[in-house]
Amino acid sequence: MGQAFLDNSLWRNIYCVLAGDSASCASRGYSDGFLPGGLEWLAFLLAALAIIGLVVNGVLGGVIVLIWGERRLFGRFQSRTGPNRWGPFGTLTSVADAVKTMFKEDIVPADADRILFNLAPILIAAPALLVFSVIPFGVGTYVADLNVGVLFVMAITSLTTLSVLTAAWSSGNRIAILSALRSVALLISYEIPMALAVVGVIMLAGSMSLGDIIVAQGVPFILVQPLGFFVFFIAAMAEMARAPFDLTEAESELAAGYLNDYASMKFGLFFLAEFMAEISTSAIITTLFLSGWRGFDPIPSHFWFGAKLIAVLFVIIWFRMTLPRLRVDQVLKFAWKGLFELTMINIVVTAILIAIWPEPTTANLWAMAAVNWPVAIISIYLVSKLLGTAPYDQPLPDPNAPSYPVGSESIPASSVLGAETTSAPVQARIQEEGGQ
Amino acid sequence: MTTVWSGGALAEAIEAFAPGSVESSAGSDVWLKPESISTVCEGLKIRSEFKFDLLSSLTAVDYIDHFEVVYHLTSLPMNASAVLKSRVGHGRTEASIASVVPIWRGADYQEREVWDLMGIRFDGHPNHKRIMLWEGYPGHPLRKDYVTYDQSIASTAPGAADSLKGAE
Amino acid sequence: MAIKTQPVTVNLGPQHPSTHGVFRMRVMFDGEEIVDVEPVFGYLHRGSEKLAEERTYTQIVTLTDRMDYVSSMLNNQAYILAVEKLAGIEPSPRGVWLRMIASELQRIASHLVATGFLLQDLGALGTPLIYAMRERENILDLFEMLCGARITNSYLRPGGVFMDAPAEFWPALDRGLGDILNTVDELETYLSGNEIVFSRTKGTAVLPKELLINASITGPMLRASGVDWDLRHRAPYDYYDRVSFDRILHTASDNYARYWVRVQETRESVKIIRQCIEQIEPGDVRPSFDEVPRLIRPPVGDAYAAIEGSKGELGFYLVSDGSIAPYRMHVRASSLINLTLLRDMLIGGQFGDLFVTFGSVDLNMGEVDR
């Protein structure tokens, strides 16, 4: 039992320490396990639970650190300090948030659909966690290596919108529903360019498994597939509903959007899910385009993965801090008229290149990069020209020759009031004021 | 520099196109008869010798025995300004004057404000309701006979509100 | 098959992140399109005009501070000009120069706030707002040197200002003007050419200039449509006829034009302040109490004085009955009147543009409701 998972070092370490299955573990240098023989099934179960616990808690801890880091970074971007009072460098601020949120009063509005209202936070947190099950965090460190990993990620991330819609509908709040409708519109539009952007990667790697994709990246695919990366990054930002696509939570328009009626830990779960989505999206971008855990040797692979993940997170936060929000119609126009065309160009060019080099070696990948970059730059330039806003065609008016005739005429001199009598006597005197 | 129309000259010019509409004039002010305010304002806006295209300010003053509605007009093409006044409401409850919103849309909120705080009705206003205070507020606070704070609390107490409704 | 939809009405405000205070709107949507808007005012109506009837002319200065609380100095100036016109007070020159400096600084602060909040409404998560407010803090420091208060200044008095600027004010002002220009350059570099800012604001909420004039809208909104109407130039009050500055005009009359006019006007204000510093001379900052007593009793009459406020024509109408308190005070609030065309601007537009348009009007609830 368990041989199938032995490539997974995360699983192997726990399972073999527990069971010491002689058949599969001893050959890899493990001594006898804690459990007596015959209880391999228990070891299998315990190992599985341990892995789940490890990943879930690791992700939750990562969210706490990310929230703190994001707030500190916000501070730096906005020329202030950010949280620095509770704990060293303010590290405990997010912990305090979590504890406080758990002990707040839980409010269910009278108008709400109670079942759905309580279900929605679970519906959003579960898929956000599920995504992490296929992500390889290092050499052989993953929960499961699905052979359709990319499809799985696409499918799971789309579930978020369903729960947003559930949350909004069940709150009985009109503003929330507006926000949820925007969320659906965003999902439908950006799912397509997002999926098409990955097609190039899949063609190059010849597999949908995230592990195989990393192995195939002799050259990071960001260099081979610049157009794919560009589209995927933007589409992923839109899927996460992060600025400049934060239409669902547009604070200056919809207050808190679909979260309007959520309090306490239910709100906390949405908050967690949002940041988990940020981490998982960065992880996927790292895996698909930045060659995942690959790096130079003395430094372990997990470190490479973490460093690339943090770099992507930084860029996402940077975007969020810098850019204003797009309007709904512009967002949709951008998806259908801009990104969709770009992915098509990308797929065609990549297909031609694959036809030339069916089994790309590293040298071939460099050659593909040399072709793809000019294509990417030219096509992005053309699309930006096509979709960009035209500057004003009229010149600015000359103050000395304005279009509206201000002060062009004057009243007859005899009608002008002398300066000394600007204050006219009030006709009626007031009776009561005599005493003052 | 903005030139100010002298009241006398303006009164003469108004009389020329709308006879019998001016009550009196002094300094920079012209007092119009309330019933002729629409005709005169329309003329002042359209006629080429005035071109008062901007209504700077519209307000009202309570002189105990009557209200006075004050219009400050500005003409952008001529860079000139003028002051129109009109005495209305010799009976305090039924003070009303024609609205100038059809002529200058800028009067919209200002007329609502005057109605709300001073209690002068503007006939023909498209959305004639209170703007600053809430519906059901007893009285119009900028009137000189308005009761002060503490009494107003007492007057909105249950029971007292009914007796005030008639006065409103 | 045509899809039949029913419009949904949503209440926005009075507590909403971007209503700039306690403004409320009932908005009717059809999808994302705005079908109808009804503004509801009065959530900050404090009755200043009634309270002014019980205060002396000098005490009212404090009430004017709190009307448009991002441009207190300009409110003071408009009120003081009305009092001076009513009572026939001749201000002392140094006081006039000082209040010109103060009010132009206030105009910069107000425009910075307007720009920052407009970008906040556009969805930039606070960064441009914080950069703009950081510069505003420096201006508030200058105000603290002048009068000891940050936003409710009460600096001006009939006849001038209440105290002279301290010696360290002038070098600080000089430094501050340079900083302001840097900040404005920074804002322009990052924002004016930004594709998202441009594409969201260009061509939205366009108003023809005839309509603007008919609706009594003045200030940057009017100048963004190309009408050259600036009271500092057309009806110079104080010593504005002794300084020269460019009038900033734009033809588009959309949200971008309004934003652009405000940003450019800050530069002109800096230019005006520089000229004021050159021309100011030593002397009294206000007439002695023999000439202008603490309790002013203006002759019976009325006066209307208007200045070019940061949001438009800001006028005070005072009626005196000869006593120490005005018989009636009325404020021509540009914020309120600039909202007249709110429906015209919003109806037919997108929901996402609602608050951008609202922010481009640049209103202040303290002045709208008074």
Added chain:
Amino acid sequence: MTGPKLIDPYGTPAGADPRGALQSITLDLDRTEGESVNKMKSTHLEPFPDPVLEVPDDLKRSVIVSSVDYLLNWARKSSVFPLQSGLACCSFEMISAAMARFDLARFGMEAMRASPRQADLLIVAGTLTWKMAVPLRRLYDQMAEPRWVISMGVCATSGGPYYQSYSVVPGVNHIMPVDVYVPGCPPRPDALLYGIMQLHDKIRRYSLNGQAAGRE
């Protein structure tokens, strides 16, 4: 499954051209609002008593309760999310306090929530009018417990310069109990920060044995 009821109180007839229809059908709503304002004005004549903390006797404190107290109170004071709501002049000093120079974020308070459900602290920043008192009370009721209220500026505390005005509430404590009063017109951002420190101090002294934290 039936969804929540989304009744349109404005009663727009389906299919009718709604353009420009809004202001003609809202007078009844205005009247309803006016009634509620009048009711509030006539019923909220006396201020709420200020919530005074009774620090429990040391003998009553068990070791477990006091360490849970410590953790809970520390978490509550370290993550006070203010509601993003400003009324008048003071709101600008509140915004200034959140900006670069004074930086409320140092105390983990930059997460200004737009929705009252997620906020812990209501900073009543500015003059409260009777018309606004109804929505403000509703905001307070919508906030999840424990919740705190800071009355910022003299207008919110007592009416301030507008004390005698016909439309101003003479102190926000007529509408809701207030935890900390910050004087000033408007208070400087440093004064607001000091008020927030006082609130932190207050939150630290609650105990599970004693009065529940942040209740009315």
